Structures are given as structure tokens and as C-alpha cells.
Amino acid sequence: MTRFLLPLAAFVVLVGFLVVGLGLNPRQVPSPLIGKPAPEFQLQQLHESEKTLTSRDNLGKVWLLNVWASWCVSCREEHPLLVELAKSGIVPVYGLNYKDQRDDALRWLKQFGDPYTISIVDPEGRTGIDYGVYGVPETYVIDKNGVIRYKQIGPVTVDALQTKILPLVKELQG
């Protein structure tokens, strides 16, 4: 009997790992940029293309940089959460519109709501490269001194927002 139980035992061990694995995020690769100053940029704004925004403009406040695109399906997933966050006024969210067409991006914001204080455009993805973006969406928490403190890869979830991003923002603002 015992040896016939071996396959079951092996399976139980496997399931144990899978359960733990479900709680982990394989995409969560520690970013080398955490604790480093946010790479500088000077980019056109999405809504008013004659204006630009630079990374220095936000010095002195805690802000989120959300990388998004109209072609990105997962962005729709996190979008309602961002809209809600923006309404609450806890922390300003800036959008980095990544490798996108201006018209599509504007239409998309009209359809799903615009949570961004300002959206800037990065059509070639140059700034994205500086920030180490390898999938959209990604969200960065940047402190008063312009240092990246946290990076969320993939959609912002309620859980990530409540357990990581908001406490961190409060601490940094405090």
C-alpha cells in the first residue's frame, strides 16, 4: 500500500508549492532603480502638446507615475482604481502615455475617465527605457526628493494599493 501512496505524496508536495506560487508574482523582479533618483525627462503633455513637463517640476511632492497606453488591455483593469485614487486626492497620479497614438490615447481617456493630473507622451518609448519599463502598465512611487521608492509591475490591484502603495505614500508625505 505505502508505495502506491508515493504518487499522491509527490502530488501533495507539488500542490503545496503551487499554493505558495499563486501568492507570488513571477513578474516582480526587484528593480535596480529603487532608492535611486528617478531618471530625468522633459516630455510633451498629452492634452496640450505645446506644453512640456519635466521630472524636476514635481520635486517637493510625493507623486505616482503610471505608465499606460490605449492598446494595453491590463490598463483597463487597473484604470477604475486609478480614477478612484485620483478622486480621493491623496496623491497626484501622473500618466506616462507609452508608445501610443495621441488620438487613441485621448479617446481612451474620454471613454474610461482621466485620473491623471497631467499625462505626458513618450511615443518612442525613450523615457520608458530609462525607467526600465518592460510591460505596460507599471506604476512608480516617487518621493519629494525625486527618488523612486517603489515600482508596481502590472496592474495596480486593490491589495497592492492598500498594503503597499498608500502606506508608503503616507509615510513619505508624513
Added chain:
Amino acid sequence: MIPELGNFALILALLLALIQGTLPIIGAARGIPSWMALARPVVQGQFVFVAIAFFCLAYSFVTSDFSVINVVQNSNSKLPLEYRFAATWGSHEGSLLLWTMMLATWSVAVSIFSRHLPNDMVARVLGVMGLVSVGFLIFMLFTSNPFERMLPGAMEGSDLNPLLQDPGMVCHPPMLYMGYVGFSVAFAFAIAALLSGQMDATWARWSRPWTTVAWLFLTIGIMMGSWWAYYELGWGGWWFWDPVENASFLPWLVGTALVHSLAVTEKRGSFKSWTVLLAICAFSLSLLGTFLVRSGVLTSVHAFATDPKRGIFILTFLVVIVGGSLLLFAWRAPKIGLGGKFELVSRESMLLGNNLLMMVAAGSVLLGTLYPLFMDALQLGKISVGAPYFEAVFVPLMTPAVFLMGLGPLARWKQASLPELAMRLRWAFAVSLITALLMPFIMGEWKPFVSFGLLLAFWVIASIVVSLIHRLRSSGKEGLFAKLAAQSPSYYGMHVAHLGIAVFIIGVTLVGGYETEKDVRMEIGDTVAVGGYTFRFNGATKAPGPNYMADIGNVDVLRNGEKVNVLEPEKRTYNASGMAMTEAAIDTGILRDLYVALGEPLENGAWIVRVYHKPFVDWIWFGCMLMAFGGFLAVTDRRYRLSSRKQREPEPVEDKKIAVKPGKAPAAPLIARSKKA
């Protein structure tokens, strides 16, 4: 309206599946004929409703109904018709529906082609398949409904992933799923045998053709995936050891072991509990594959949008189905018995050896695939396991397996003699050794691993020839044709499949040893010489496609200064997603492929161009097709088509009488026959 109909059909299918998964099994346990008789009509009813749901979803895609979320996310009004249809299974939800559809198809096939099986067996088999179907229908209805609406509807869809907009992708998932899901039949037969405690050669004969058909679909499915990756991903590789590729390869390895183990159980009555375990494992790995792809625990090019809720559901389902069957196995298998005895040197032991090698190979691929997850779970850091690990592990395991593959078909059942085998095969070995040593010189350069790979391939081919000659000499018929015709299709099937392995090895070895790859910057008019050919780049022009903009390169292929072909590789940018896709241009030949792909555009009309010369690369996929064709030949064997009213004992022991002559042996059913008989 149509999506709601589809949704409703799914709910009805779930209700029928619930009946199918309970009443017939209870009926079989308690001996209630009317409950057992429910199985067939319920299966057929479930099939009808799942098919309705499937066609409703297909209709929504074809007519671009952008009020259905699934359609919005995976289709676009500019998408050509065939891809709108194929987009039906291009998403997570749709592929689940395809899975369920395949399961329903297999169940109906079992219900139709099981007229000669005892009623209780049919009831149990269909019941188990019903339980699997229940799991998938609940999963779909509660966490991944393909018919979910969004209000207001969208104006336009975000398009099907451009990677999937390819003829190969239209066929690859259905083939693969046919294989995956097909193992559910072997699984259901195994569980039915455990439940009933009846397990013998007849049982093996019933489940064998089903397993072989599932295996051959899986073979074709994997082959198409590999071929697609070769021409679509633009870097000319044919296998990447990606977690999802591995997820399809694992059931294939175990399925291959199962096909061979079933042969022993059918012919000799041995390996019973081992065969049952393999059947459970093959299907469990199909389910595990589904879990790995759907739950997002591993990163992969195949990963769909992931959702932890889904992961938990599939994991629970996995625990219930796999855990339950392994528990049942631990409880019932000790009673099954061991079957016929055999000596250390015999065909059984060689097949067992091969089986073990296959399982160890599957185990190491599984380990490699899940290793990053294990390390992460134990907080030992993030790592990734790549091709070097898999190649280092896989080749040493497959070497003895391929060696045994040449030996096995010539060995006698029960007891074989090593000296006799050596006598018979010494010429085969000598010929293959000499050819393997000389052949690399013809290719231009001697490399040890090329010689080694070729030795394995030629060894298989030579041993097939020896086996065939031996068979023909002892067949007792007059004339070559009569002698050839006297052999059974399953005998040919075996050798064709083995030949497929040899052809596959030749392809892998030669392309690995002699391919040339050049990534060069080419101005208009530049030439580059690769593999004896000269390639001249004539620039690229823009041309619009139905839902993309393409840069079409023009490359002349010259041999000895004469133009032999023009290749037009494309670089497409899809309008809706902005994604860039590479369409390689390939000049296919028996002995080599010429492969040209566009890289990145540079200034003044220059491009980065990838020019590859790939000798014998098509043999890889041709070998797979031979394997699948071998499987096809094997299932056409007469003995599977004859009704089991002529059930017979396991095959006679002698090697010479393996060819099955139905009805020759007296009918001596080993199982307690059901009431029907």
C-alpha cells in the same frame, strides 16, 4: 441575444454534465441499468449544448459584436474573417470553451464507438468524463464567462494579438487541445478500471486506440506550435523550453510512455498498475499545463491576463481530480495484481526501461519548468531555467531510450536472448556506426556530437530494416507484396513512428551542427553570402494590409551568380495594437531552408536583415508528422474495429505471432462480463 443564448446553453450543459458525472457512476456501483443507460443520451445532449455555446461565441466574433467584452478585447472589425473566427479561442475564456468543446466531442465519440463495451464500463468512463466537464463548465461560468457583456458596447475592438494572426495559429490550439483533452479518455478508462476493479488485456485494448489518437493529435499540435514559432517569431528557433511549451511536452512524454505501457498490458497483461498510473499522470499533466498557463504562476509568452481567483479555482479542481484519482489509485491499485512475469532481458523489460526513461525525462522537464517557482516559494531568489539545463538533462536521458527503441521491437516477449539480439543487430550497428562517422564529412566538417546524433538516428533506421527483413522472411507467404501485406497496420505504425524519431533526430542534429546565422546591416544593393548562397537586399517598400501596415523587403537569392529565388520578408505594424510582427520569408527545401527576416529599419532605407541557412530543419517537423502518421496506422489496425464479441486472451508469447489475427484464439473473456453480454 445570441450571447445570452450561448450563456444559457452553457448552463444547460453544466446541468447535464452534473447528471452525467453522478447517476451513471452510482448506477454502475449499485447495478441499476436505467441509471447506467443515462450516460449516452446525456453525453450527447451535453455535446449539443456546448456546441451551441461554441457557435454562439463564434458568431459574436464573426459578426464583431462589440458589446461582448471577450470580443472587444480580442477582435477588431478590420480583422480578416478567418482570424475573427479563430479569435473565438484566442482568449482565456474562449480557449476554455474550446477545451470544453473538445471534451464534449471526445465524450460523444466514446458514447458512439463503445457499443461493444460492457454497460457498466461505459457508464463509469462517461461518468468520469462528465465530472471533468463539470469542473470546466463551473470554472467558465463563474470566473471566466466568455459571453460577459459590457454596457455601453465599445465602438471598436482592441484586436487579436498579432502573434496569433497566422494560419498556423488557427490550427495549433485545436490540435493541441484535442490531444490534451484526449488523454481524458485514457484517464476515464483508468479510473473506471480502478472503480470496478476489472483490469486486464481487454481493458487495455479498449483504451489503447483512444490513447493513440490523443497522442497523435498532441504530436501534431506540438509540431504546429514549433513550426509556427520558427517562421513567426523571426529568429529561426524551433523550440525554446518555454514553460508553456513544456506544459504541452510533459503530457506528450508521459503519453508516449502510456502508449507503450498499454501495448504491454494488452499483449502480456503486465504493468497494470503502472499503466493506470501513467494514464492518471498524462491527464494530470494536461490539467497542470492548463493551470500553469491560466493562473500566471509562471511567466511565459503564452500568458493571458491572469487573475488569482482563476488560479485558486483551477488549483482546487486539480486537487480534487488528481488528488482524488491518486488516492483511488493508492487504495485500489494493490488489488490489481502484477500480471505476467518476464525475464530481465525481454521486450517487457526494454519497454519498462523506456517507460522509466520517459518518466524521468518528464520529471526533469517538470522540475526545470517549476524550479523558478520552487526557488521563489522558498525565498531563495529569482532565477530562470533555460535551454542549457534542459538540453544537458534531456539528451543523456534520450540516448539510452533511443538505443532501446532499436532493440525493443526485435526482442521477444517474456524472455529474449542477448547473444541472439546482438547477432541480429550487429550489421545494423556496424552500418549505422560507419555512416554516422562518415556522414559529417559530406556535410563539410566532422563534429563529435553530430556523429553521435546521426549514430542514434541511423541505429533506429537500421534496426527497423533488420526487423522488417526478419518479419518478411518468416511470414510464410510467397512474393514480396504478399509478405508486405501480411504485416499488420500496427506493426507498420510502430516502425513509421520510430522512423519519425530518427528523422527528427537527423533534423535536430544537422541544423544544430551546420546552421549559419547572420544578422547584418544591409543598404540597398548590399549582398551577404550565407551557406553557399548570396543574398542581395533590394530595399523595402511600404504596403498596407487589412489591419496592419507592412514593410516588405525584397531579397534576391543568388547561387553561383544566378538568381534562384526572390524572398519577401515582412515587418508588420498592426494598427489597433501598434505591435510589430516579423513575417520571415523562407525558401523551403528538403535539404535546407533559406530564412530571411527583417530586423529594424535604419536610415536611408537600410535595414538590419537576418539571413539564416538551416540545413535539414524541415526534417524536424517531418519527423513529427511521421510519428503522428505511425499513430494513425496503429489505430487503423483491424482488431480495434472488430467488436469485442471476439474478445481474446493476451497475445501468444512468441515474437513471430505478434501480428494479430482476429478470432484465432478462443473467446475467453477475462473480465466478469456485464449483463449485456
